[in-house]
Amino acid sequence: xxLKSSLPNxxxxxxxxxxARISARDSSxxxxxxxxxxxxxxxxxxxxxxxxxxxxxxxxxxQGVTLSMALWSIxxxxxxxxxxxxxxxxxxAFDVKNGSVEGILNKPVDYIVLTVCKxxxxxxxVCISTLTIxxxxxFVMAGAPPVDFSFIWLVEFLSLGFFGFLLSMFSFALIGIxxxxxxxxxxxxxxFDKSVMILGGSIVPVIFFPDWLKLLATWLPMGAMISFARxxxxxxxxxxxxxxxxxLLWCVIILSLAIFSWRRAKKILSIYGG
Amino acid sequence: xxxxxxxxxxxxVSGVIAELNVARIVWxxxxxxxxxxxxxxxxxxxxxxxxDCAFLALWIxxxxxxxxxxxxxxxxxxxxxxxxxxxxxxxxxxxxxSLWMPxxxxxGTFDGFLLSPRNLYIRTVASRFDLAGLGDAVLGVILIIAYxxxxxxxxxxxxxxxxxxxxxxxxLSVSVVCSTAAFYLPDSNHTIMAAFKVFMNPTMYPxxxxxxxxxxxxxxxxxxxxxxxxxxxxxxxxxxxxxxLVWLIAALWLLLSIAAFYGSVRxxxxxxYIGIRG
Numbered sequence: 001x002x003l004k005s006s007l008p009n010x011x012x013x014x015x016x017x018x019x020a021r022i023s024a025r026d027s028s029x030x031x032x033x034x035x036x037x038x039x040x041x042x043x044x045x046x047x048x049x050x051x052x053x054x055x056x057x058x059x060x061x062x063q064g065v066t067l068s069m070a071l072w073s074i075x076x077x078x079x080x081x082x083x084x085x086x087x088x089x090x091x092x093a094f095d096v097k098n099g100s101v102e103g104i105l106n107k108p109v110d111y112i113v114l115t116v117c118k119x120x121x122x123x124x125x126v127c128i129s130t131l132t133i134x135x136x137x138x139f140v141m142a143g144a145p146p147v148d149f150s151f152i153w154l155v156e157f158l159s160l161g162f163f164g165f166l167l168s169m170f171s172f173a174l175i176g177i178x179x180x181x182x183x184x185x186x187x188x189x190x191x192f193d194k195s196v197m198i199l200g201g202s203i204v205p206v207i208f209f210p211d212w213l214k215l216l217a218t219w220l221p222m223g224a225m226i227s228f229a230r231x232x233x234x235x236x237x238x239x240x241x242x243x244x245x246x247x248l249l250w251c252v253i254i255l256s257l258a259i260f261s262w263r264r265a266k267k268i269l270s271i272y273g274g
Numbered sequence: 275x276x277x278x279x280x281x282x283x284x285x286x287v288s289g290v291i292a293e294l295n296v297a298r299i300v301w302x303x304x305x306x307x308x309x310x311x312x313x314x315x316x317x318x319x320x321x322x323x324x325x326d327c328a329f330l331a332l333w334i335x336x337x338x339x340x341x342x343x344x345x346x347x348x349x350x351x352x353x354x355x356x357x358x359x360x361x362x363x364x365x366x367x368x369x370x371x372s373l374w375m376p377x378x379x380x381x382g383t384f385d386g387f388l389l390s391p392r393n394l395y396i397r398t399v400a401s402r403f404d405l406a407g408l409g410d411a412v413l414g415v416i417l418i419i420a421y422x423x424x425x426x427x428x429x430x431x432x433x434x435x436x437x438x439x440x441x442x443x444x445x446l447s448v449s450v451v452c453s454t455a456a457f458y459l460p461d462s463n464h465t466i467m468a469a470f471k472v473f474m475n476p477t478m479y480p481x482x483x484x485x486x487x488x489x490x491x492x493x494x495x496x497x498x499x500x501x502x503x504x505x506x507x508x509x510x511x512x513x514x515x516x517x518x519l520v521w522l523i524a525a526l527w528l529l530l531s532i533a534a535f536y537g538s539v540r541x542x543x544x545x546x547y548i549g550i551r552g
């Protein structure tokens with residue numbers, strides 16, 4: 001009995017799994033969206049990689065970085081983008097704006113967890129298709145990943161990917177919660193999202209950054225989210241402990257902030273009825 | 275005969291003026307509505323300007339690492355981004371309705387436009403005033419002036435001004451063509467936005483760094499480089515031929531968008547939605 005009560009009650013999580021599954025099934029019928037998203041990723045990557053091919057045409061490496069390293073690092077931003085976790089803020093803001101949040105709050109579910117699960121479910125097929133396209137483009141235009149594969153490398157890469165994903169989820173949920181105070185959280189999102197774009201190495205890989213910007217990319221949450229992209233650079237093993245520490249630290253801080261803000265948000269919520 | 279032609283010409287001109295007058299009233303109404311939420315108003319404009327600076331920072335960093343490539347450096351990035359922001363800002367600031375079309379069709383509010391005695395195309399695209407677009411446009415003007423100062427060429431301002439209407443028309447035309455998918459696909463908003471990104475994303479890339487085949491694709495088939503990169507090349511080389519090419523591509527896309535719009539509207543089925551439009 002004691003052991004049973006100390007274990008998390010997984011049956012309570014089942015409803016979120018079901019919500020995610022329903023959303024995934026619902027979105028799977030929208031072939032046009034899946035196709036157009038894949039096209040957008042294809043065109044963006046081909047255009048950006050063409051630019052890099054041109055820039056590297058007359059030289060084998062720039063500052064010790066090869067074309068392959070640069071392209072694989074940039075490609076990881078697409079991996080982050082394809083998860084669609086950044087859209088969680090939009091879902092929350094939409095529910096707050098149109099008032100449907102009040103209808104969900106009195107149900108026996110956690111609104112934020114439900115919204116995140118629904119979003120992840122909705123994103124499943126887009127994620128699978130865009131990742132497939134992204135990896136095909138990467139292999140064709142950048143060749144095989146420039147790393148010596150080992151079990152330790154894989155564990156380090158996956159752990160940075162996992163905690164980066166959690167960090168993005170908490171951060172975008174927090175931005176969504178700000179919509180209880182702001183009329184429109186979109187500008188906050190723009191600034192945050194573009195900081196992720198810069199510090200995550202979406203166009204210029206972090207390895208090319210000057211030292212001060214590299215430091216910001218390591219220690220700010222916007223860079224820490226995509227620090228798994230650095231797995232394709234030569235000094236990754238040495239950087240790994242710092243990158244992981246930064247991610248864990250920000251996970252704790254932003255999760256605490258999100259929980260605190262959510263409690264405050266529920267207090268200031270005005271129910272109009274209807 | 276000459277009198278008849280004169281009357282037709284005058285009625286066409288007065289018709290266009292009447293359409294623009296209606297559009298002006300719609301913009302003013304939407305602008306006042308946006309001003310109601312002052313915090314959001316200021317945040318949107320400032321937020322969008324900071325948002326845009328990210329691209330500037332990224333490409334300046336790129337050219338610092340790579341050095342000047344094929345005649346392009348940081349100054350050209352100012353011009354590229356400035357041109358993009360100006361045409362995006364002015365086009366969607368005043369005619370953001372093109373990207374709202376899927377929502378109008380989905381919600382059935384498109385009925386209101388069909389019943390309007392005004393020109394359907396202009397009435398639809400001018401129906402939205404996008405606040406964030408103002409932030410884009412202001413920053414775009416600043417960047418273009420910065421380019422003129424950096425290169426010491428005041429004449430470049432005239433060149434950019436000569437191409438701005440064409441690039442705005444092109445931007446709007448591509449968005450209208452994408453949005454017409456709303457008449458064929460159910461729940462098409464996300465699809466259309468993703469399709470528009472196919473055009474939109476490469477507009478921010480330096481055109482001189484594209485290989486020949488890619489250049490052809492991104493100038494004619496997906497005219498992304500025609501919006502930003504090609505105008506900058508025209509200014510750099512003072513090329514009237516490139517200027518003409520930008521206008522020609524814009525004109526062709528405008529015709530295509532008008533044909534696609536009126537062809538697609540025929541498929542619209544009224545949702546019997548009753549409401550009042552401002």
